[in-house]
Amino acid sequence: MWDIEQNLRDVRRRVALAAQRVSRDPDEVTIVAVTKAIDVERIMLAYKLGLRHFGENRVQEAQAKVTLLRSQIPTSPTAQTDIHWHMVGHLQTNKAKAAVKLFDFIHSVDSLRLATAISDCALKLGLMVPILLQVNISGEATKFGFSAEDVPAAVSEIACLPGIQIRGLMTIAPIVADPEDARPILRRLRELRDELRQAFPALRWSHLSMGMTDDFEVAIEEGATLVRLGRAIFGSPR
Numbered sequence: 001m002w003d004i005e006q007n008l009r010d011v012r013r014r015v016a017l018a019a020q021r022v023s024r025d026p027d028e029v030t031i032v033a034v035t036k037a038i039d040v041e042r043i044m045l046a047y048k049l050g051l052r053h054f055g056e057n058r059v060q061e062a063q064a065k066v067t068l069l070r071s072q073i074p075t076s077p078t079a080q081t082d083i084h085w086h087m088v089g090h091l092q093t094n095k096a097k098a099a100v101k102l103f104d105f106i107h108s109v110d111s112l113r114l115a116t117a118i119s120d121c122a123l124k125l126g127l128m129v130p131i132l133l134q135v136n137i138s139g140e141a142t143k144f145g146f147s148a149e150d151v152p153a154a155v156s157e158i159a160c161l162p163g164i165q166i167r168g169l170m171t172i173a174p175i176v177a178d179p180e181d182a183r184p185i186l187r188r189l190r191e192l193r194d195e196l197r198q199a200f201p202a203l204r205w206s207h208l209s210m211g212m213t214d215d216f217e218v219a220i221e222e223g224a225t226l227v228r229l230g231r232a233i234f235g236s237p238r
């Protein structure tokens with residue numbers, strides 16, 4: 001059987017302990033359960049255990065699951081659904097429209113072109129999409145994202161787009177043997193957010209999406225508000 005219940009209990013305890021270590025309120029940290037390669041039955045189980053935020057990294061895979069989940073979860077007359085979907089993977093411009101329809105939050109905006117496409121689609125649908133700017137702090141060639149130096153210029157342009165709302169930054173830390181080795185990267189994202197808050201005080205810099213299964217405790221110590229967890233909740237391999 002799946003150990004999702006036990007895993008989740010463990011994750012919640014570790015989130016709370018990490019927050020306490022730096023005198024943060026654990027409620028400032030939202031767990032985004034990353035459900036790539038996880039079937040609807042297990043996602044439903046996670047929902048029943050209280051998770052409300054789910055992340056996918058591919059539009060096509062998400063499409064089927066989001067539709068199925070929305071049909072299974074009871075809706076109230078006031079709220080259509082209380083399940084929130086986050087796009088956490090690289091998004092191609094030609095998938096922007098599908099993404100805007102599916103996701104409540106897009107973490108992975110990594111170019112002005114993509115931001116413009118999302119904004120245009122959102123406007124046509126009468127929506128305002130909250131987004132994060134993905135930053136490639138580590139500078140790894142394989143990673144998507146703005147370089148830290150390019151972010152301020154990108155913010156100036158993206159902040160003017162009418163269909164989106166910048167809400168913070170996202171990064172994917174390098175894979176390291178010891179999570180402590182990811183700390184400088186995670187800390188740099190927070191510092192960059194603090195610099196942007198000074199430079200662009202009219203925007204709402206509420207979120208830092210950082211921390212995955214191997215480094216989420218360090219990420220919380222460094223200020224993460226959204227931790228994206230796959231294996232920690234659903235187990236591995238999958």
Ligand SMILES: *Cc1c(COP(=O)(O)O)cnc(C)c1O
Nearest residue numbers: 034057088212213228229230231
């Ligand atoms: C898969 C994925 C995660 C979750 O990774 P785990 O190491 O399984 O927690 C987080 N963020 C992104 C962008 C992912 O693709």
